[in-house]
Amino acid sequence: MADAIQTGDVVLLLGPDGERHIVKATAETKRVEGLGVIRLVDLAGKPWGGTLALGPQSFRLVRPTLTDHLRLLERKAQIVLAKDASRIVLETGVHAGSRVVEAGVGSGSLTLVLAHAVAPTGRVYAYDLRPDHLDVGRRNLERADLAGVVEFAQGDVARDVRQEDVDAFVLDVPEPQAGVAAAWSALRSGGVFAAYSPIVAQVEGVVKELRARGFVDVRPLETLERGWVVHERGSRPETNMLAHTGFLTFARHP
Amino acid sequence: MADAIQTGDVVLLLGPDGERHIVKATAETKRVEGLGVIRLVDLAGKPWGGTLALGPQSFRLVRPTLTDHLRLLERKAQIVLAKDASRIVLETGVHAGSRVVEAGVGSGSLTLVLAHAVAPTGRVYAYDLRPDHLDVGRRNLERADLAGVVEFAQGDVARDVRQEDVDAFVLDVPEPQAGVAAAWSALRSGGVFAAYSPIVAQVEGVVKELRARGFVDVRPLETLERGWVVHERGSRPETNMLAHTGFLTFARHP
Amino acid sequence: MADAIQTGDVVLLLGPDGERHIVKATAETKRVEGLGVIRLVDLAGKPWGGTLALGPQSFRLVRPTLTDHLRLLERKAQIVLAKDASRIVLETGVHAGSRVVEAGVGSGSLTLVLAHAVAPTGRVYAYDLRPDHLDVGRRNLERADLAGVVEFAQGDVARDVRQEDVDAFVLDVPEPQAGVAAAWSALRSGGVFAAYSPIVAQVEGVVKELRARGFVDVRPLETLERGWVVHERGSRPETNMLAHTGFLTFARHP
Amino acid sequence: MADAIQTGDVVLLLGPDGERHIVKATAETKRVEGLGVIRLVDLAGKPWGGTLALGPQSFRLVRPTLTDHLRLLERKAQIVLAKDASRIVLETGVHAGSRVVEAGVGSGSLTLVLAHAVAPTGRVYAYDLRPDHLDVGRRNLERADLAGVVEFAQGDVARDVRQEDVDAFVLDVPEPQAGVAAAWSALRSGGVFAAYSPIVAQVEGVVKELRARGFVDVRPLETLERGWVVHERGSRPETNMLAHTGFLTFARHP
DSSP: OOOBOOTTOEEEEEOTTSOEEEEEOOSOEEEETTTEEEEGGGTTTSBTTOEEEETTEEEEEEOOOHHHHHHTOOOSSOOOOHHHHHHHHHHHTOOTTOEEEEEOOTTSHHHHHHHHHHTTTOEEEEEESOHHHHHHHHHHHHHTTOGGGEEEEEOOTTTOOOOOSEEEEEEOSSOGGGGHHHHHHHEEEEEEEEEEESSHHHHHHHHHHHHHHTOEEEEEEEEEEEEEEEETTEEEEOSEEEOOSOEEEEEEOO | OOOBOOTTOEEEEEOTTSOEEEEEOOSOEEEETTTEEEEGGGTTTSBTTOEEEETTEEEEEEOOOHHHHHHTOOOSSOOOOHHHHHHHHHHHTOOTTOEEEEEOOTTSHHHHHHHHHHTTTOEEEEEESOHHHHHHHHHHHHHTTOGGGEEEEEOOTTTOOOOOSEEEEEEOSSOGGGGHHHHHHHEEEEEEEEEEESSHHHHHHHHHHHHHHTOEEEEEEEEEEEEEEEETTEEEEOSEEEOOSOEEEEEEOO | OOOBOOTTOEEEEEOTTSOEEEEEOOSOEEEETTTEEEEGGGTTTSBTTOEEEETTEEEEEEOOOHHHHHHTOOOSSOOOOHHHHHHHHHHHTOOTTOEEEEEOOTTSHHHHHHHHHHTTTOEEEEEESOHHHHHHHHHHHHHTTOGGGEEEEEOOHHHHOOOOSEEEEEEOSSOGGGGHHHHHHHEEEEEEEEEEESSHHHHHHHHHHHHHHTOEEEEEEEEEEEEEEEETTEEEEOSEEEOOSOEEEEEEOO | OOOBOOTTOEEEEEOTTSOEEEEEOOSOEEEETTTEEEEGGGTTTSBTTOEEEETTEEEEEEOOOHHHHHHTOOOSSOOOOHHHHHHHHHHHTOOTTOEEEEEOOTTSHHHHHHHHHHTTTOEEEEEESOHHHHHHHHHHHHHTTOGGGEEEEEOOHHHHOOOOSEEEEEEOSSOGGGGHHHHHHHEEEEEEEEEEESSHHHHHHHHHHHHHHTOEEEEEEEEEEEEEEEETTEEEEOSEEEOOSOEEEEEEOO
């Protein structure tokens, strides 16, 4: 509580109605979409949990968490959602210090979740064929102050991965089976492979290749999430839900 | 690969058929259930990824990951499963350095996942009313070499929590609404509340109390997981699945 | 195939793109929304499966099935969908000749499905408090040529049901527990009770009342449906689905 | 209520604990598994809803419904469950008087549901390659007093179906695509095709063939069912559920 915001800190402005913006405490004055002009220099020195008046509204100054960064992500491609990203983190077991190869950056949502898990001492090696995806991913990681643990590289997962002895190897690419040989070479003994794939044929392709290569504990699954509504007059599930995002396939390097 | 196992390291013995045992590289000779007598002193000095012959079987020596520890957990009470524990970690945003209060240790499965996420610099403050649950939880955390980041305490979440300014507050207790006031006092601004509750009435109780107290982003949900089978002749979902574990309720301290 | 459409028959006009309209072969000329003016007298005498040209389009003349009637229902209130209506028909076991009490007509979607199942020799006794719901229900049943097996009545299920020895008793009302006593009186031995209720508290209320009253096989459940997409490049579930409509509670009069 | 059981009627003996047996009121004395010897001649003349004492237990004499017959089915092959059979009946729109081809009788569970829907004036033409499946199916239909509306025939759906102008064509066979041409020939205009298939590749095969052949409204889906538990201390979904039975594919003959 006593802590004060420092220059360079990333700050979440949390409105009373749940409105939220992420800014960096710098020496600048900046136009923030939906907020107008804000003197970022005013942030430094204010206490965490304090407030900032902007026009008629008062915003609380809060340390952003992972879900704030995910919610405010700049989107280029379809993102990997919380229900799947969270499971990938748990099954791969990545945490502070882990080294992970990721191929298929997209908008960087999964890169962000992995970077958050391995920071500050780990490393995410993030590959994508498309420079525009790498640019969006890099910007999203910078806004979350996590770019320092990620090495972005333009490249094809089947040919260009140079890392060895990594703890996890995560694929979100159209042909995940093409990355299995690279995963076999890059993973340490006991390391975990994960693929995110929307189509059943992709699951079939990657499962067959994983088994052929010698991976163990090959396990495809899908995750579902259903929101609930709690009213005065009672509770019920929400009316709509996502029926499908991607299947997850996990495997273990023996 | 070049790394060698050190005395004190926790080692996973991974059999060719997926059989697995977790042991500690000590100076002792020990009887391991299902393995017979093993000279743990033989482990130190062997390379990670190397093998150890035990009777007719050869085991690979692997650094255990989070899921190994979860699978080999000593169980006293119903455990929180991967589908739910993973989501709690993502939504609370806990990572290296985070400080978390957890009430309702049970067998320590969620304690283990939280400790793994916040290690080595964070802290889990784990409360339970029952000494036997605390004992099982402590043993499980010690086996995973994560007891150092957990402070176990016998106590009632409604009265005994002393921490302030924590990043997350996680409840798996029969009356989660009784812990909401304590969560309000303990959480930092922007910190996240999470409750795991099997019964709809628990969800209703905690949601109402969270709203009354001033929490924002109050959001109950449930997660589901469905395994898939990939055969030569085609793919299909597995025949059986868990229909229910617990509902998850998340909220944010403003 | 040799059969010809008779005056008075209900005909589905099925367009090449799946467009569909239901009309009655009468002596009139009529404006049909989306089709323009159509001389219905032209339909009689044409063979079932033949075509009718309307402007630039050619429509096939087809005997409508239950799902055509459901799709083209005039809607006033929320309708009971195929996934739930179908299950109610199976669990109640209603078929040709069965006698059913239904309370809570709404738009008549469930009335239509029940009437279709019990026709031509059975009977649906359909109660609703609101005359406007009864009017919509009656119109929908007339369009499907099934009004002859339904007796609509304005009334309160708790007080106004006079039938005895019925095979099934189906409730879609805000307080299903209030109808349980009436169901007990109306059902034959071995007859089936069914309630459709969106809220968990409604399920709890009706289950408790059913047990107190002496019903057996009391069984609440929910049904889910997920569509699939089959493309050239592979298959996957559809992106969105309904997460919830209503819970179904079945019970048996001993 | 006043009705009495006649010789030849099928009677459900419903025990106080939900125990149930189906017998036929004949002149015989018969050994019923789990009940001992019962003089069936005693049933005729007793009122429906009356009781019969058998040893220490008293059984209520009840007209069986469809679900009783399904529950007491003699099983040879995997049966089609209520969640799927009910949907097939609704989507095909079969009811009294409908004519249906079914291929893949198995234990006759779906045959029974279809026969129940089309009785007394309709017809189910039930094909299977295996005589033993046809025998089990026939016995199950006889026990339900519905054998009169079913014509069983040993044969291959791709070659042996002779019916024309049928309202529905239902497949539960290993290669459903092989039956699509036969369905095209047999169905009336506006008639409905349905396939039940456990494997995704079967769905892909049948969908492609249906589209190639000219069927419209081709629609694959899966149904799920989750039971609920209502206790004094609250409600929750049951712990386990079926994750998968078969995918359903529906299509319409234009």
